[in-house]
Amino acid sequence: MTGTDSASGRPVPRRLRDHFGVLGLVYLGVCAVLLGWALVVTAADSSGESMAGVIPLLATAPGSLVFLVLPDNSAMFFGAVAIGAGANAAIIGWCTRALRRGGRPGSAS
Incomplete structure (x- = not known):
């Protein structure tokens, strides 16, 4: 595997950075560290x-809290944290792009 996305020809890390932004990726890293810490302590x-x-769960709220009401097992816990972190990182990336664009009218992306 070459590490590129066949649809666009861009490397996967570049596509992740374009979608989530640097701050979104940092947030995902912090969430992964917190999840690892919680697993070790538990x-x-x-x-x-x-x-x-x-x-x-609190670091990835409100998305994780919505999915936490699903049946109680460890897979739902990991799913809730992953979905909450992904949604929040996407929002952080969107806000970062909007603030970087400033007052200029941008494309509807």
């Missing part, structure tokens, strides 16, 4: 009373 807690999973 696994190390022998009492089973760890509330570390709340932190990634």
Whole structure:
């Protein structure tokens, strides 16, 4: 695999940066670190009373809270965090592009 998208010919990291923006990608990285931290803390807690999973959910709210009402299992937890982080990163990227464009009329993208 060459790491390029066959539809546009641009490398995948470039397409991600174009879609999410640098700040959106940083946000996704922070969410991934928080999720990893929560998993480590929860696994190390022998009492089973760890509330570390709340932190990634709050970091990816409100999208993650919408999907949290789905059936209770670990796959839904990861799905809620992933969907919430992706939606928030897309919004951050959109806002970044709009602010960079400033008062100039831009394309309807």
